[in-house]
Amino acid sequence: MDQKPLPPELQSAADDYKRYLVAERARSAHTVRAYLSDLESLLAYAAADGATRLEELDLGTLRRWLGAQSEGGMARSTLARRAATARSFTKWALREELISKDPALRLQAPKRGKSLPGVLQQQQVNRLVEGLGTDAADGSAMMIRNRAMVELLYATGVRVGELAGLDIDDLDPDRRTLRVLGKGNKERTVPFGVPAALAVDDWLRRGRPSLVRATSGPALFLGMRGNRVDPRQIRSVVEKLLHNLGDTSATGPHALRHTAATHLLDGGADLRAVQEILGHSSLATTQIYTHVSVDRLRKSYQQAHPRA
Structure with a gap:
């Protein structure tokens, strides 16, 4: 099923954040795609939860978003990355004065499992x-x-x-x-x-x-x-x-x-x-x-x- 369009303010913020990643942070195309995929998931969840403005994005929404994905079997490493994306986005939004306080300051994700990478003899x-x-x-x-x-x-x-x-x-x-x-x-x-x-x-x-x-x-x-x-x-x-x-x-x-x-x-x-x-x-x-x-x-x- 196709994802519904985001409310204008949320979509505008996502577009501006993409420009920030590319122009100011000089992130690679692969990294930008990963960040935006995480952000789109978050904003789509928030919109489905009734949010139309960034100010309505609160800690409860962020936690429920991660919780829903955890219950769906998402890997801890992916959850940790998505939490990091959320923190990066809200920190940027606060600096840009798009929000008055950062809702992700106390957001935590499951700790990454310590697994050793595969190595060839x-x-x-x-x-x-x-x-x-x-x-x-x-x-x-x-x-x-x-x-x-x-x-x-x-x-x-x-x-x-x-x-x-x-x-x-x-x-x-x-x-x-x-x-x-x-x-x-x-x-x-x-x-x-x-x-x-x-x-x-x-x-x-x-x-x-x-x-x-x-x-x-x-x-x-x-x-x-x-x-x-x-x-x-x-x-x-x-x-x-x-x-x-x-x-x-x-x-x-x-x-x-x-x-x-x-x-x-x-x-x-x-x-x-x-x-x-x-x-x-x-x-x-x-x-x-x-x-x-x-x-x-x-x-x-x-x-x-x-x-x-």
Whole structure:
């Protein structure tokens, strides 16, 4: 069933908040979509509850909105994100003098469950790459591209959106570094190794030229029609490869980011260096990977030590 149009004042606030996210906060398109999806859900619930003005949005409405979704089985992580969206929106509305007090100051959501991200073992990474075909001599442009994308994802730990947004001149082949534009338009430089360098070079020499079109521009990775590759295409490639492994719970391209970070720390990399490589604004975000490494160390100990 189609959702009813929002009351004019609520719709106007949603439109203004979108402009704020894009123009002032410089949020990525993916983040903006997530925020607006949460906000539309909230405002639609408030409207159905009888609200036509922002001033009528109170703490009770916010709590009932989250409660209804919790009863519907929504994941705690999603509820936490939606609560954060509500707090961000009402804080903005108060600053813009659209409301006289902030109803979300005391809004709480269920705490996120502490789950460790899926991580691949080294031999699984090797098998993953082998699944792309090791003999690129007779490979299609798509095979060559997919191998280069996967090698680069694992080598650098970049996000899918960051990989899709790369241009050719973001590469420095001599220094084997990559210039990445991350969240909040923050730029960072990330190193990569020889396997990734060889795979990307092969793509640039033999894969990309067969797909390039007048509309391709400087995009590093291209789709079948010669346009910049879409993040969904990258996700599809990685998800299929992980599924074909058959012996891992890891899913999606983010698993390669988790894996890269964990392997760096397992190999002795400094936590702050890994933070810089991943583009985390807070060291606390990076520290989850130390938990992953400790967890793996504990499992190895339990398997190997006679009195574990």
